[in-house]
Structure formats: structure tokens, C-alpha cells
Amino acid sequence: MTQGIVSHSPVPARPGTDPRRAERTDRIVGLIQRQGAAAVLAVVVLAGALAFPEFRSYANAATILVAAAAPMLIALGMTFVIITGGIDLSVGSLYVLGGVVAAYASQWGLPAAFAAPLLLCGVIGVLNGTLVAYARMAPFIVTLAALLGARGLMRAITDEGSTTYLVRDDAFRAFGNGSLLGLGYPVWLAAVLVLVGALVLTRTRFGNAVFAVGGSADAASLMGVAVRRTRVSVYVLSAVLAGLAGTINTAKLGSGVTVLGAGMELDAIAAVVIGGTLLTGGAGSVGGTVAGVLLLAVVQNLINQVGTLNSNWQQVVSGVFLAAVVVAQTYLNRLRRVS
Amino acid sequence: MTTEAVAPRPFLDPARLRAWLPRYGVYAAIAVLVLANVLFTPSFLTWSNLRIQLVQVAPVVIVALGMALVIGTEGIDLSVGSVMALAAALIPLYLGYGVLAAILVSLLAGVAVGLINGTLVARVGLQPIVATLALFVGGRGLAVVISGGQLKDIRNPDLRYLGSGELFGVPLPVWIAGLLVLVIGFTVRRTVFGRRLLAIGGNRPAAELAGVPVKRVLTTVYMVCSGLAAIAGILAVARIQSSDASAVGLLIELSAITAVVVGGTPLTGGRVRVLGTVAGALLMQLVVATMIKHNLPPSTAEMVQAAIILVAVTVARESRTR
Numbered sequence: 001m002t003q004g005i006v007s008h009s010p011v012p013a014r015p016g017t018d019p020r021r022a023e024r025t026d027r028i029v030g031l032i033q034r035q036g037a038a039a040v041l042a043v044v045v046l047a048g049a050l051a052f053p054e055f056r057s058y059a060n061a062a063t064i065l066v067a068a069a070a071p072m073l074i075a076l077g078m079t080f081v082i083i084t085g086g087i088d089l090s091v092g093s094l095y096v097l098g099g100v101v102a103a104y105a106s107q108w109g110l111p112a113a114f115a116a117p118l119l120l121c122g123v124i125g126v127l128n129g130t131l132v133a134y135a136r137m138a139p140f141i142v143t144l145a146a147l148l149g150a151r152g153l154m155r156a157i158t159d160e161g162s163t164t165y166l167v168r169d170d171a172f173r174a175f176g177n178g179s180l181l182g183l184g185y186p187v188w189l190a191a192v193l194v195l196v197g198a199l200v201l202t203r204t205r206f207g208n209a210v211f212a213v214g215g216s217a218d219a220a221s222l223m224g225v226a227v228r229r230t231r232v233s234v235y236v237l238s239a240v241l242a243g244l245a246g247t248i249n250t251a252k253l254g255s256g257v258t259v260l261g262a263g264m265e266l267d268a269i270a271a272v273v274i275g276g277t278l279l280t281g282g283a284g285s286v287g288g289t290v291a292g293v294l295l296l297a298v299v300q301n302l303i304n305q306v307g308t309l310n311s312n313w314q315q316v317v318s319g320v321f322l323a324a325v326v327v328a329q330t331y332l333n334r335l336r337r338v339s
Numbered sequence: 340m341t342t343e344a345v346a347p348r349p350f351l352d353p354a355r356l357r358a359w360l361p362r363y364g365v366y367a368a369i370a371v372l373v374l375a376n377v378l379f380t381p382s383f384l385t386w387s388n389l390r391i392q393l394v395q396v397a398p399v400v401i402v403a404l405g406m407a408l409v410i411g412t413e414g415i416d417l418s419v420g421s422v423m424a425l426a427a428a429l430i431p432l433y434l435g436y437g438v439l440a441a442i443l444v445s446l447l448a449g450v451a452v453g454l455i456n457g458t459l460v461a462r463v464g465l466q467p468i469v470a471t472l473a474l475f476v477g478g479r480g481l482a483v484v485i486s487g488g489q490l491k492d493i494r495n496p497d498l499r500y501l502g503s504g505e506l507f508g509v510p511l512p513v514w515i516a517g518l519l520v521l522v523i524g525f526t527v528r529r530t531v532f533g534r535r536l537l538a539i540g541g542n543r544p545a546a547e548l549a550g551v552p553v554k555r556v557l558t559t560v561y562m563v564c565s566g567l568a569a570i571a572g573i574l575a576v577a578r579i580q581s582s583d584a585s586a587v588g589l590l591i592e593l594s595a596i597t598a599v600v601v602g603g604t605p606l607t608g609g610r611v612r613v614l615g616t617v618a619g620a621l622l623m624q625l626v627v628a629t630m631i632k633h634n635l636p637p638s639t640a641e642m643v644q645a646a647i648i649l650v651a652v653t654v655a656r657e658s659r660t661r
Binding site: 087131135137138140141142144145146147148149151152153154155156159160266267269270273279280312313314315316317318319320322323326327330334 | 415417459463464465466468469470472473474475476477478479480481483484488593596597600606636637638639640641642644645646648649652653
């Protein structure tokens, strides 16, 4: 990849730079890099709260969180994959496939409605991971094939998208629409999983392995990290979380919606990148991803608040955000390396 | 080359097959599919059927050509679908000033998007996937905003001719795609620009040291890619006689990348197979067409396509590791 290639001549030592100041710059830059998305989120939320009375309401916050629950799960899995230096393009298809399978399986009760999509998506995740880790294929291609394959499978199950399976289980539908303390169950589920994900990434050996593989797979291998098993695990995690996101969505809507080309994979990647996780692997955080997902959700909500604005502006603003954040990241990185 | 006598090899020498497959496997697959269709599909070998297939595959070929160039520099361009939408959205806006003006504005907008992509990649130093993701996300939104979110019917005889007219019995979009294949093929093989492009994809630091104007070449490659996508967008509008910014070019980035990869161009850059890319697009189109003709659902076609991608990459990898 083009990043990390040193093309400029060695930086001449600037007069007046002492190591202590350089270290401080380093720390500040690092902080901005890690918390940049959260800071922007805070500013946007504050501005929104000042500008729109409706935005301030508890109900509106709940709406934002419910809308963000499914993307949050997908982005959580994507964070793990990207930190290992990979990418998972299949999550959008798995989201739709998982949702359809959940609706179909709901005729056998709530446990089946959850188990069937998670199992199926898990199997596809194992395939992705095995091809990447053991057959050493490019993640981009493997998951591109999985995107097509999963979409084909979904269309085969739904008679080319003409059959919509309705949720046949009341408990399952209740899960999608019930709420606790004014927040929907899906939000609670997403929150718990995000918390667990953050802990796993920062506090466990598996989390260490994920960072090590993304930093340098060879070095990780020499250190005794099970590189291939770690790789397979992150793709399984990503696939299962995408399936779970689809399942939640189905529970909420009461039917398996077969919208083709959900495009969730690229939204998830965008959210992860905005959150400061580097696509080159080896660095990133769940907290950043949470901020990235929420930022995109809040922007969408604010644009809806304006009312007169075409809702397609949301995409434009998201694109601009993404570009601004990654450009800023790159410059911060350079600043850090120079100082 | 040595002149010593070589022992006659068996006809199906595995080593030779492994060297041959990644290079010609696509053509072999097409040949097999065509043969099967000629034998088992009634009305496959009719001119009207071939014409439909070619017209359908033309936009994918055009976009995939640009994608092949970008991938040759070890990049990727996710924004091509959005560029198509943008070009399509601009056509009805400027049609009042004449067809030529409208086409020119669309083309310029496409090239401008390429300039942004190229600048982000070459000068700012972003990873291509991130740089083009921003415009993938924002570009289509912009296109829909520009067009007011409505499907616009267009009645313009000149534009209709561009989309459905024929020359010697071959539709104009197919001519245009064929011409572009020749131009891009020539550029890659015979021009300094092509050589520089491959040098960058092969080893960027080395190319820089060798005096290749890396930033300029990279920026140009992304501009060419977006320009080609814009042409595809214009042709799409011309053919269907309406402009729908939320539908034009949807998911075409995946089709284009698939065509390039199946055609034997490695994602790691340094090599571009122009004819292979065309063949890759044709193969994918043939798979779908065959399925439809035999009343197999498109979902099966998608799963077959997924398998073809994996086989193509496996075959290419086998040859590389040797």
C-alpha cells in the first residue's frame, strides 16, 4: 500500500526542538488521533442541541441509538478485522442474509430465530477466514466473493427476492421492539457487545494477538502468536456480528427484508476509519468506532431535523466527514513521525 | 533460451498447465461456455442475442478498463459507480445547451472527481481504498441531490442515437467500448505513460528513484478511471433515455473489480491485462446469460460468479508462488 513509503529526504533537525517538546507534541497528536471522532461527535451533538429543540429530547436520542444499533454491531466486527490488516466486504450481504434466515427460522421459536442466522453466518465467516489465513488469499477478494455468494444464497432462499418471510414468533418480535428504561433491547444488546468487544480487544490475549497480527504478522508469528487462528477468529466474529445485526433488524421490522445491495459494508468501513482505526492494520479502538458510528447517525438525524434539506445530503456530509478525518489523520501521523 | 534438446513433455504437463492457466484460463472458460451455449441453448447464436449481450456488457467493460489501470498502480477505485451517477445526473441539467455541452460537462465532472481521488492518493498519501471510499459515500448523494432525487425522462434524438444507434449493425456503445479497449491497450503496452504506470505498481520507491513523476502519473490514472466511468454513465443515460441518479452504476465497482481480477490482473499491481479484463467482464456476463436462458435463477449465477472469482485468484496465486 502507498502509505508508509518514505519518499521525502531525511528531515533536517530543526533548531530549537528539544526532545521534551517533541514528546509532548507526540502525546497531543496521539490523543487527537484517538479521540478525534469523539471530539467531533461532541461538537456536532452540542451544535445540534443548540439549534434544534427536538434534537435535545430523550426520545430523539433513543431514536438515534436504535438506528445505530445494527451498524454498530457490524462496525464492531469490522474493527477487529481491520486491526488485523484485513477487510470484510461481505458483511452487508451477511446482514441481509442473516435477517432473512432469522425471519424464516422464527417459525420454530425465538432460540431458532437467533441460532440459525448466527450459525450460517458463522460458517461463512469460517470460510472467509480459512481462505485468508490458510490459503493466503487477499481479504478483499475473498470477502468480495463471499459478498456475491451470500447475496446469491439470500436470493435463492427468497425465490429471487419475491418471497418475504414474516416473523412468526411473538417473543422474537417483542425482542426487536421492547424497551428497558426507554431504550430498545437492540440498543442494550449492542451496548453490551461493544463493551465486551472493547474489553476483549484491550484486556485479553486474543486482543493482543489481533494487534500483533496487524502490526506485523511475521513478528507476531515469531513471538508465538497463533496468527492463522487469530485471522480466522476475526472473520468469524465479523460475520456473526453482521448476522446478528440482520437478526435484530428483522425482529424490529417483523419481516426479513430483502433489500439488495445494502451497502452496509462500506458504511461500516467508513465508520471504523472515522473512528481512527488504521486500514493498514495494527492500530485502532472500539471506542473510536462507537464514536464513528454515532457521528454518522447523528449527522443523519440532524439533517432530518432541518427538514428542508434533502436527506441525500446526509451521504454528502458523511463523505466530506470521511475525507476530512482521514486527511487529518494522515497529517497528524506525519507530524508525529517528524517530531 | 537454450538450444539443447528438450525431452518431449506430456500433452497435459501439470507444470505447463499451471503456467498457462492464469494467462489463458479466462479465454478457455469463455470458449467452454460459448461452446456449451451453441450446443445447448437455442437462439444463442443469433445476432440479436449477441447484440444484447454486448450492449449489456459494454458499460462494465468501460468502467473495468479504468479500474484495471488503477489496480495496475496497486490502487483501487470504489467511486466509479458514484461517478456514473454524477455524470448521469448532470446530463438532463445541461441538455438545454445541446447534447455536446451536456456530455462535456458530465465528462469534466467525472475527471474532476478523478482529480480529487488522485490528489488524495498521490499527494496527501491516503490509501486508495479510503480516498475513493469518501467519494463513493458522498458522490452518489451529491448526484441525487443535484438531480432533485427524481427520475428524469429524456427525449433527445441525438442522445438516443448515441445510446441505441448502430454502425454496420453494431450498436454504438459497443463501438465506443471497443475503441476504448484499443486505446487503453495501446496506452498500457506502447506508451511511456503505460510503462510508468506499471513501474509505480511494481515498486513505487524504485519508480520514484528512477525519475518517474509518480504523483502526476498516479493522479492522471485516477482521472482516466473516473473519466471512463463518466462515459459509462453518459452511455447509460443515452441507452435508457432517462436519468436515475440513485440507480445508475449501482454496485458497478464490484463488477469492474471482479472483471479485472478474473482477467488475471493481480491486485498487487505492476501488471495490467487489458484483454483479460474484457474477457473477465464477458465471462461474468456469459454466466448470467446462460443461467437466464436455461431458466436458472440469477441467484445461482451470483454463486457461480463467486466461485469463479475464487478459482481465478487461486490459479493466479499458484503461478506466482512457483
